[in-house]
Amino acid sequence: MTGRIPRIARVAAELAVGFGALVVIDRVVGHGNAFADIQPNPLWLPVLVMALAYGTLPALAAAGIASGLWLLHAGSGGGERDYLDHLLHLSLPPLLWFVAAVIVGEVTILRVGRYRLLDRRAGIAQRNVARLTDAFHRLARTNRALQVEVATDARTLGYIVATATRLSAIEPTERRAALAALIAMAARSEDFTCYRFAGAEARAWLRGATAMTRPDILPDALAMQVLRRSEPIHVGHRTDRVVLDGIGVIAIPLIERDGGSVVGCLVIHSLPFAALGANALAEMAEMGGWLAPLIAARERSAATMVAPSGRAA
Secondary structure (H helix, E strand, O other), X not given: OOOHXXXXXXXXXXXXXXXXXXXXXXXXXXOOOOOOOOOOOOOHHHHHHHHHHOOHHHHHHHHHHHHHHHHHHXXXXXXXXXXXXXXXXXXXXXXXXXXXXXXXHHHHHHHXXXXXXXXXXXXXXXXXXXXXXXXXXXXXXXXXHHHHHHHXXXXXXXXXXXXXXXXHOXXXXXXXXXXXXXXXXHHOXXXXXXXXXXXXXXXXXXXXXXXXXXXXXXXXXXXXXXHHOOOOEEOOXXXXXXXXXXXXXXXXXXXXXXXXXXXXXEEEOOOOHHHOOHHHHHHHHHHHHHHHHHHHHHHHHHHHHHHHHHHHO
C-alpha cells in the first residue's frame, strides 16, 4: 500500500495539471467547447500520455475525465444537426479514447513487464558472471600456489620412497622418525599424536614435531568413540565436536585388517577447517588403513623379541 501512494499521487497530479492546462487553453484561445473544432482533439493527449507512461488504469481515468469535459462543453449546437448525427458526434470521441486507453495501456503493461523481466535476468546474469569471475580468480590463485608448492616442495617422489625405506632400519629411533615423517606428509600437519590402545586406554606412541605438549592419554569419551566407530571423527560433524573439544580436529581409528580390532588412533590436533573436505577425509581414512598394519607389525615384533628372552629365562 505504501508503495502505491506515491504513484497514485503522481498520476493524480499529472492528470490535474494536464487537463487544467487544456481547460485554460480552451477558455483563453478556443471557444470553450472542449476543442470540438480541432481534429485530432487535444483531449487525446492526457489519455495517450497516461497509457504510455502508466498503463491501462490511469489511461482509463484520463479517458473518463476527457469524456466528461467533452460531454459538458461539446453538447451545444445539437439543434443544428440531425439527432443521430449529433449523438454520433458526442459518443465517438469518448469511445475512441476508452478503446485507445485499453489497447495502448495493455501494450504498455506488457512492455514494462517484459522490461522488468529482462532487467531481472540481466541482474542475475551479472551476478553469475561476477561469481564465475571470482571462482576463476580463486582457481587461478590456487593453481599458481600449487605450481609454486610443487616447484619448491622438497618432498618429491624420491624423497617419499627414501623415507619409506627407512621403516626397515635397524635402529628403532630411525624407524619412528621415518614413520613420523610419512604421517606428517600424509596429514599435511606436524601437530599430530598417534595413540596405541592397551585395553580401553589409549596412550601416546608417536608424536609430530609440534605436538610434544599434547596429552599422553586420550580422554575416555574420545577413546570410547574411537573404539565404537570405524570412520574418522572430525569437527565437521556437530555431534563429534564435544568429544574433540580441546583435543584436536580429527581422530582416525587405526583398525587391524585381519581381526578388525582397533589398535590405535591418530589425532590431528590442528588443521585448517577448509582442509576437511570430502577428498581430505577420504585420504585421512586411507592413511589410517596403512598406518594400522605398521602398529600391528610393531606389536608382533615386540612380542617376538620378548618371547625368546622369556624362554631363555
